[in-house]
Amino acid sequence: MLMSVVRGLSLAYMPTTSVRECPEQWWDEVLGVAILGDGEAGFVPSGVPLARVATPVLAGPQSMCEVWRAGRPVRAGAHGRVRYRCTESMLFGAIELDERATPAGTDGVSALQRATGAAYREVFALLDEAGYPALFRAWNYFPAINAVADGSERYWQFNAGRQEAFGAGGRSTSGRVPAACALGSAHGPFTLYFIALREAPLAIENPRQVCAYHYPEQYGPRSPTFARASLALSLTPPVLFVSGTASIVGHETLHPGDVVAQTAESFRNIAAVLAEARRADPAGNGLAFGDLAYKVYVRNPGDLDAVRACFRAHVGDAVPVVYVQADVCRDDLLVEIEASGG
Numbered sequence: 204m205l206m207s208v209v210r211g212l213s214l215a216y217m218p219t220t221s222v223r224e225c226p227e228q229w230w231d232e233v234l235g236v237a238i239l240g241d242g243e244a245g246f247v248p249s250g251v252p253l254a255r256v257a258t259p260v261l262a263g264p265q266s267m268c269e270v271w272r273a274g275r276p277v278r279a280g281a282h283g284r285v286r287y288r289c290t291e292s293m294l295f296g297a298i299e300l301d302e303r304a305t306p307a308g309t310d311g312v313s314a315l316q317r318a319t320g321a322a323y324r325e326v327f328a329l330l331d332e333a334g335y336p337a338l339f340r341a342w343n344y345f346p347a348i349n350a351v352a353d354g355s356e357r358y359w360q361f362n363a364g365r366q367e368a369f370g371a372g373g374r375s376t377s378g379r380v381p382a383a384c385a386l387g388s389a390h391g392p393f394t395l396y397f398i399a400l401r402e403a404p405l406a407i408e409n410p411r412q413v414c415a416y417h418y419p420e421q422y423g424p425r426s427p428t429f430a431r432a433s434l435a436l437s438l439t440p441p442v443l444f445v446s447g448t449a450s451i452v453g454h455e456t457l458h459p460g461d462v463v464a465q466t467a468e469s470f471r472n473i474a475a476v477l478a479e480a481r482r483a484d485p486a487g488n489g490l491a492f493g494d495l496a497y498k499v500y501v502r503n504p505g506d507l508d509a510v511r512a513c514f515r516a517h518v519g520d521a522v523p524v525v526y527v528q529a530d531v532c533r534d535d536l537l538v539e540i541e542a543s544g545g
């Protein structure tokens with residue numbers, strides 16, 4: 204448990220078997236849930252936004268729930284295919300789109316690019332209508348992220364669909380962009396879950412890294428649309444999301460083939476992002492390694508012990524953390540780490 208136990212937004216990684224046993228009223232303040240790894244989802248009450256993410260859990264129970272709570276009662280709704288729950292200040296939503304429903308067209312636009320675009324367009328329509336225009340954090344998952352299909356890398360196709368939808372939705376594609384991650388799942392539909400706010404958060408960049416929205420064309424014709432972190436000072440207490448962070452310095456992958464060096468480099472990047480966030484927050488609270496909860500994406504399950512040892516050397520073993528298998532968006536990246544806190 205973390206991120207303000209009493210007031211405001213909180214996140215917990217819980218074994219699915221424990222969540223199953225929670226009484227009905229426990230769900231009243233739940234904004235939404237992501238089920239990580241395989242596991243049947245029938246226990247989630249209807250009306251709770253749900254993302255099923257086929258990223259196998261590498262340590263502990265086979266199925267874990269990432270539970271987002273508001274610390275106050277929530278209101279539920281649906282808009283198109285997006286399910287959401289919200290408080291006065293924030294909205295959590297989830298959408299799953301089967302790529303088979305958006306086949307590639309003769310115009311050369313792939314199924315994944317179409318699904319991505321359709322999902323984001325529906326999300327932005329909801330956010331505009333409901334009055335939470337500022338996308339704060341987006342989690343993106345889809346299978347075969349490193350595969351080449353219809354003539355290009357699937358991660359590139361995703362980036363094209365995302366960037367286009369941001370533009371069509373009247374959003375900036377550089378500068379004021381959300382924190383995000385994009386990972387390859389084992390199977391399943393294109394899945395997006397997100398948190399949006401009434402008041403725009405601050406986008407935080409990393410001085411060690413080129414802004415992702417300025418990556419050179421060698422990483423794809425349309426650049427990714429995300430900031431290294433996003434900080435909401437309008438929430439009490441403030442909330443910080445650190446995007447998926449990998450072993451990239453400048454725009455280049457460092458330490459190919461060396462998972463421990465990549466993990467350590469990722470922590471250098473997270474430390475640099477936290478320093479930037481502290482500069483942006485006059486109060487400077489909750490912005491150290493020990494104040495965050497982590498999700499660690501490991502490409503090769505056999506690397507778990509090495510990654511975990513490196514993780515513990517950096518943050519100790521008193522923080523919430525879940526390790527899952529996922530494909531990182533560049534095929535030379537072996538690990539990626541995201542963090543949430545406040």
Ligand code: 3EB
Nearest residue numbers: 383384385427429446447449
């Ligand atoms: C990177 O830094 C590694 O496309 O939304 C990290 C976080 C990465 C978010 C995204 C991709 C994304 O470029 C990959």
